[in-house]
Amino acid sequence: MSASAPKAQTDLDGSCHCGDVQLTLPAEPEVATRCNCSVCRRLGAVWVYFExxxxxxxxxPESTQAYAWGEENLRFVRCARCGCTTHWEALPPTPDSRCGVxxxxxxxxxxxxxxxxxxxxxxxxxxxx
Ligand SMILES: [Zn+2]
Structure with missing residues (x-):
C-alpha cells in the first residue's frame, strides 16, 4: 500500500488519490476532451486517448471497480478504495484498442x-x- 497521493516521478505519471492505481502515459498529449455524454458529464472526466x-x-484490475452498460463495449474504471475515475477501456481491452485516461x-x-x-x-x- 503506497502513501496517500503519491508524488509523480515525471509529468507523465498519474495516480488516483490513494495511490492504489498508478498509470504512465506513453507521451505528452496535445489535446484532451471534455465530453458531455451521459457518463462523462457525471464523471467530470477530461480524457486523453491512447492505444x-x-x-x-x-x-x-485488482484495485479497481468497473462500470459498463448497454452493449458493454467499453468500461469506465475507478479506484475501488478512493473512487477516482482512472480510465476507460474497450471490452475486451486488446493492446491496439483505444482507451481514455x-x-x-x-x-x-x-x-x-x-x-x-x-x-x-x-x-x-x-x-x-
Ligand atoms: Zn485510489
Missing part, C-alpha cells in the same frame, strides 16, 4: 500544457469549440 497497450496501468490524474504542470476541447458526445459527437 491501451501503450499506457502502463498498475493496480488494475483521465487527465486530471497527472500533475497539474502537464494538465496546464494540454488544450482541453469540449465534445458534444451527448448528441452530435462534434467538438463545440
Amino acid at each position: 491501451r497497450g501503450a499506457v502502463t496501468i498498475a493496480g488494475h 483521465h487527465l486530471n490524474l497527472v500533475p497539474p504542470a502537464l494538465q496546464a500544457r494540454v488544450r482541453v476541447r469540449r465534445r458534444d458526445g451527448a448528441d452530435s459527437w462534434e467538438f463545440l469549440d
